[in-house]
Amino acid sequence: MSRRPVWASVGLVTLAAAGAGGWLIGRDDTGQAAASESAEPAATATVELGTLTATETWSATLGHGEPTTVSAAAAGVLTRVADAGTDVTRGSVLFHVDERPVVLLLGAVPMYRDLDVGAEGADVEQLEANLAALGYTGFTADDEYTANTAEAVEDWQDDLGVESPDGVVGRSDVVFLAAGGRVDAPAAVGATLQPGTAVVELTGTAQVVDLELDPADADLVAAGTAVTVVLPDGTELAGTVGSTELAAADSAADPAASGEAEDVTVAEIALTDPDGLAAAEPAGTTVDVELAVDSRADVLTVPVNALLALAEGGYGLEVVADDGTTSVVAVQTGLFADGRVEVSGDGIADGVVVGTAGR
Incomplete structure (x- = not known):
């Protein structure tokens, strides 16, 4: 499970701003930020009006969903088995035990007796x-x-x-399942089987994305939530969370400390992929799942590295006038996202030029 944070750390912003140009700005007796004595900054940016969207991004894997294990109901030798990747449905032969076919049929009642x-x-x-x-x-x-x-x-x-x-259907001749699927992890031909020995696993036929995340984030990915899935080549596909469940993680966050695995929320995401782009990637491929968690429309934004830490607290911007002189203006910050931050303050408007770190 991997998650890349998108929220800018205020502490890091303060250090970066203060460290880049030594900016710890005081105010004059009127309460306004004092004018800078420095020359026009070497690096500048422009205040922009637009929409700022914060996203969460998690690493996930391509797959075919949670598998269902099909086991032998009778002892014998596995003489044939469907190949991995084969789609099976009602009437498909899954495998042969001592050359007698075992057939997939659809239904909710398991095969528990000879008929x-x-x-x-x-x-x-x-x-x-x-x-x-x-x-x-x-x-x-x-x-x-x-x-x-x-x-x-x-x-x-x-x-x-x-x-x-x-004319007799033996208990070991048929496997009833709710649906067909795709063969995965078949046992080796020639294996000696006992009742209960796993022979094949069946997954769904459609490609899905399996996501594990901290239970604290479970409310972000409720069933029906729309997400964006990014393939390794940058291709973006629409996805929809189909189901979520709480499960035990495969490994502990710190096994040496506790030896106990943390719970995780497991989400299965269906892909909208009319061109079959995801099918070119093998199962197990790592992909990114992106979700917009906050958005602000018609707000003024600047690069995060334009913020200056003020000595008395808060932030300011070094505003560059048309004649090249500069002054520091105190601003209020809002949403941080994509390397930019929402700002407001006296004289801060679309198109205003401000200094940035590296000055």
Whole structure:
């Protein structure tokens, strides 16, 4: 997790301003900042009228979302497995155990028993709905496993290449999941499997951005928040926070001190990428996530290094007159962002020339 601060530190501004030109300015008896005795500064900038926007920027990674692990339901040897990166959906064969295919079907009820003629229940209805969606006919898609259902299953098994179609759907033949996905981290062909051995992981098919940030910033990235995702080549893509959750960090901020990991907020960001630009970057690529957190319209701004630290506190600007003479004018500061600061004060207007650090 990495975060780059965008708020300028007042303490640093004071030191930079004071150190760059030795500026610790007093006021005269009228309370006005005293005029400078120095020549026209070598470095100047112009007061500008416009919109100033402060942003937060975090490092994140491209990916395909939180994976779902698919495990073997029966012992055997892994003889085939779908390649990493393969998109799978209803009816896709995920892998083979002892050359018997294990098929992905869609549904909420897990496969917890063998299904044969005479079985009844929600799992039967779910199986028959999948068979119908795959184009098999001759049975009624209800919650009863009939002889007609068995005939349709035999046809399906034959199409899958099952060695001896028997019309029975074994508990280890099917994996029911809520949706299809993309194969990730498949086990090696030839592996010896036991019930519960992880075989593949399935992620979402769409590319997303995974962001971890401090829980204190969680309110900034609520679901539905619009952000900008910046790819390594500088390409900017629109993104929307889809979900957030609190999770344990992978490592402690200071393991030597506490040995305990800090909690983090994990956000998943969907990309609006009509040109598929993010797809050219591999999963795991580091990207930036930018979020506007404050904005001021129609304000006067100057570079931060134009600020001078006044002896009695606060800040001033060295205003350069048309004839080259200078005077220091006290100003009030507002929003700091993008190396500039919002200012206001007597005589400060759009186009006024001011000195900057390096004078």
